[in-house]
Amino acid sequence: MHVHVDREKCQGHNRCYALAPELFDVDDLGNAFELNDGLVPEGLEDKARRAVANCPEYAISISE
Amino acid sequence: MTSQHPPVEDWATDFDHTDPRWVADPFPIWDELRSRCPVAHSERYGGTWMPLRHEDVAAVAYDTEHFTSRSVVVSEVRPGPEDLPAPIGLAPPITSDPPFHALARRLLLPAFSPKRIQALEPLTRDLCVELLDASAGRPVVDAAVDYAEHIPLRVIVGMLGFPQEDADIFRRFIRMVLEDVDQSAEERQALVEDRELDEYMDARIAEHIANPQDDLTTFLLEAELDGRKLDPDHVRGTMVLLMIAGIDTTWSAIGAALWHLAQHPDDRRRLAAEPDLVPTAVEEFLRAYAPVTMARLVAQDFDFRGRALKEGDWLLLPFPAANRDPEFFPDADKVMIDRSDNRHAAFGLGIHRCIGSNLARMELRVALEEWMKRYPEFDLADPGAVTWSAGQVRGPRTVPVRVAAAD
Numbered sequence: 001m002h003v004h005v006d007r008e009k010c011q012g013h014n015r016c017y018a019l020a021p022e023l024f025d026v027d028d029l030g031n032a033f034e035l036n037d038g039l040v041p042e043g044l045e046d047k048a049r050r051a052v053a054n055c056p057e058y059a060i061s062i063s064e
Numbered sequence: 065m066t067s068q069h070p071p072v073e074d075w076a077t078d079f080d081h082t083d084p085r086w087v088a089d090p091f092p093i094w095d096e097l098r099s100r101c102p103v104a105h106s107e108r109y110g111g112t113w114m115p116l117r118h119e120d121v122a123a124v125a126y127d128t129e130h131f132t133s134r135s136v137v138v139s140e141v142r143p144g145p146e147d148l149p150a151p152i153g154l155a156p157p158i159t160s161d162p163p164f165h166a167l168a169r170r171l172l173l174p175a176f177s178p179k180r181i182q183a184l185e186p187l188t189r190d191l192c193v194e195l196l197d198a199s200a201g202r203p204v205v206d207a208a209v210d211y212a213e214h215i216p217l218r219v220i221v222g223m224l225g226f227p228q229e230d231a232d233i234f235r236r237f238i239r240m241v242l243e244d245v246d247q248s249a250e251e252r253q254a255l256v257e258d259r260e261l262d263e264y265m266d267a268r269i270a271e272h273i274a275n276p277q278d279d280l281t282t283f284l285l286e287a288e289l290d291g292r293k294l295d296p297d298h299v300r301g302t303m304v305l306l307m308i309a310g311i312d313t314t315w316s317a318i319g320a321a322l323w324h325l326a327q328h329p330d331d332r333r334r335l336a337a338e339p340d341l342v343p344t345a346v347e348e349f350l351r352a353y354a355p356v357t358m359a360r361l362v363a364q365d366f367d368f369r370g371r372a373l374k375e376g377d378w379l380l381l382p383f384p385a386a387n388r389d390p391e392f393f394p395d396a397d398k399v400m401i402d403r404s405d406n407r408h409a410a411f412g413l414g415i416h417r418c419i420g421s422n423l424a425r426m427e428l429r430v431a432l433e434e435w436m437k438r439y440p441e442f443d444l445a446d447p448g449a450v451t452w453s454a455g456q457v458r459g460p461r462t463v464p465v466r467v468a469a470a471d
Contacts, residue, residue: 011417014178018343018425029173030422053405054347056413 001040002063003048005032009059016051016060023048032059067454068246069108079106079114081138081357081380082246087454091397094385103369109138112378113362113371116385118392118409120369124360124381125413130368131360131379132161133416137242137456138359138378140249141256155305156298158416165415167289172302172419175223175280181422184219188427191218192434204445207326207435207463212318213311215431219423220310224303225279226268237261238312243455265300280306306420313355314424316459317410318431320353321346324399326444326465331401336440339433345401346429351408352399354384357456358412383409384458441468 003023005016012030016023022044024032040048040062052060067082075093080086086093097104098116106112115121124131134153135143143154153159157168174180195214199205217231226234240255247255268281276282284299294302325332335345358381362373373379387408390396411418418424444450445464453461 011414012173013411013417014422017178026178028177029170030177050404054407056407056409056411058407 001045001048002038003034003040003051004038004061004063005034006059006061007031007033009057011057011059013056015054015056019054020044020047020051024051068248076101076104077106078108079104079112080108080246081456082454087452087458090384090458091388094382094388095397098385098389103371105371109140109378110142111374111376112138112380113368113373114380114382115369116382116389118386118389121381121383121386121409122413124368124379125358125409125416128162128165128415130363130366130373132363133159133165134161134361135159136359137245138380139245139252140247141252142361142376142378152295152298153301155301155308157302157419158305158309159301162415168298168302169415169419171287171289175283176419176422178422181426184223184423185426185430187222188215188219188430189434191215192431196434196438203466204464205439205442205467207322207442207465208315208319208460209462211435212322212431212459212463213315215318216314216424216427217311219427220307223280223310224268224306225272225277225281226307233264234307234311237264238308241308242312242457243453245455261304262300265303268303269296269299309418310420310423312453312457312459313418313420314427316355316453316457317350317353317424317428319460319463320355321349321428321432322435322442322465323444323450323460323463324349324353326442326463327447328399329443331399332436332440332442335401335432336436339436341402342429342432342436344404346425346432347406347408348399348401348403349428350410350425351387351393351403351406353459354387354408354410355457355459356410356412356418357382357384357458358416359456380456383412439465439467442466 010032014026014030016032017026025035026032052062069080072078072080072083075097094116102117104114136158152164157165160168195211199210221228272281284302287294360379362375362377364375366373388396411421442465445466449464450460451462453459
C-alpha cells in the first residue's frame with residue numbers, strides 16, 4: 001500500500017501528520033508530504049485509511 | 065443577548081445571524097434552510113446570501129474569483145474598493161485575495177506550524193492548571209468565564225508580546241469587532257473612525273521598535289516581502305487579526321466542549337476513563353460546535369445554484385452548518401466523541417484555512433485534558449444561565465457548572 005499527498009490540494013490542516021506521523025511529515029509552512037516514498041509499512045494500513053478519511057481537502061489518496 | 069434588529073419572520077428570506085433565536089440555537093434553523101432552499105437570501109445588511117450544504121459552502125470557499133475576502137465580517141458597513149487597498153485588505157491575510165494572499169500567508173505560516181506550536185504546550189498546560197487552582201474549592205465554576213476565555217487570550221497575548229494586564233481591553237475590542245455587528249451603519253462607521261484599536265496597536269508597535277522582543281510583533285516589524293519591509297498598515301492589520309481571531313474562537317470551542325460534557329455524563333465518563341480519546345473527541349467537538357462562520361463579498365455578478373448574486377452582496381459562509389449536513393456526515397446531528405472519519409470544515413476549506421488551527425487544537429486538547437483531570441464529574445449548575453455570543457463567532461459566554469474534584 002502507498003499513500004500520496006496532492007500538494008496542490010493540501011492546505012496544511014495537518015490532520016494526516018497528527019493521525020499518522022509514521023507516514024506523513026509537514027514542512028515549515030505546514031504542507032504535508034509522505035515519508036518513505038509513501039510506502040505504508042505492514043500494520044499501518046488502518047492509520048493510512050484514517051489519514052485519508054480525515055483530510056478536509058481530499059488531498060490524500062491510497063494505491064494498493 | 066438582545067438584538068437591535070426586528071425579529072426574523074422567515075429564515076429563508078429574512079435570516080439574521082444576530083437574532084436571539086439564532087444565537088440561542090441555530091441548528092434547527094440551518095436544518096430547515098438546508099431542506100427548503102439550499103442558498104438562503106436576506107435583505108438585511110444590504111443584501112446577504114447564505115449557502116447551507118457542505119457542497120455549496122465548499123464551492124464558495126474554493127472560488128476566489130467570484131467571491132472576495134476583502135471583508136469577512138458582515139455588518140451594515142461594507143468596505144468599498146477605495147476604503148481598503150485590494151488585494152491586501154484591512155487584516156492580511158484573512159482579508160487578502162490572490163495573489164497577494166499567498167505572500168502574506170507564507171510569512172506567518174512557520175510561526176504556526178505543528179512543531180512550533182508543540183513548543184507552546186507546556187506553557188499552555190501550566191496556564192490551565194493555574195486557572196483551575198484559582199477556582200479550587202468552589203462548588204460552582206464558570207467553565208467560560210473562569211477558564212475557557214483566559215486560555216487562548218493569554219497564549220496569543222504572550223505570542224504577540226502584549227501586556228497581560230490589558231486582557232479587558234482585548235475582550236472589549238473583540239466584542240466591538242465581532243459581536244456588535246447589529247449596530248447601525250452610523251454606529252459602525254463611528255467605530256472605524258474612532259481608531260482606538262489602531263492606536264492601541266500603534267502603541268505596541270512603538271514599544272517593539274524601541275525594544276525589539278522575541279515575539280510575533282517584532283517578527284512582523286522585521287519581516288520582508290520582496291526585499292521590502294511590510295507596509296505599516298499590513299503590520300498593524302495582521303496584529304489585529306491575530307489578536308481577534310486567536311482569542312474568542314478557541315475560547316468558544318473550549319466553552320462549547322465543556323458545555324456539551326456537562327450535559328452528557330456518558331461522554332464525560334468515557335473521556336475521563338480514556339484520555340487517549342481526547343484528540344478524537346476534540347475533532348468531533350470542532351465539527352459539531354464549530355465556532356466560526358466566515359463571510360465573503362460577491363466580487364462580480366454571478367449565478368450560483370440558481371440564485372442571482374450581485375457584485376457587492378454579502379455572503380455568509382457557515383462552516384458550522386456545513387459540519388451538520390446529513391448528506392456529508394452520517395448522523396450529522398449526533399455528537400459522537402469516537403467519530404473516526406471526520407473531514408469537518410471547522411477551520412475552513414481552501415486557501416484561507418485557519419492559520420491558527422494547530423494552536424487552537426493544542427489549546428482545546430490541553431484545556432480538556434487538564435479540566436477532566438481536575439473535574440471528572442461536573443454538570444450544569446443552572447442551564448438557564450448559559451449565554452451565547454452573537455455574530456459570526458459562536459460560543460458560550462457563561463457556563464456555570466457544579467464541580468466535584470477528583471479524589
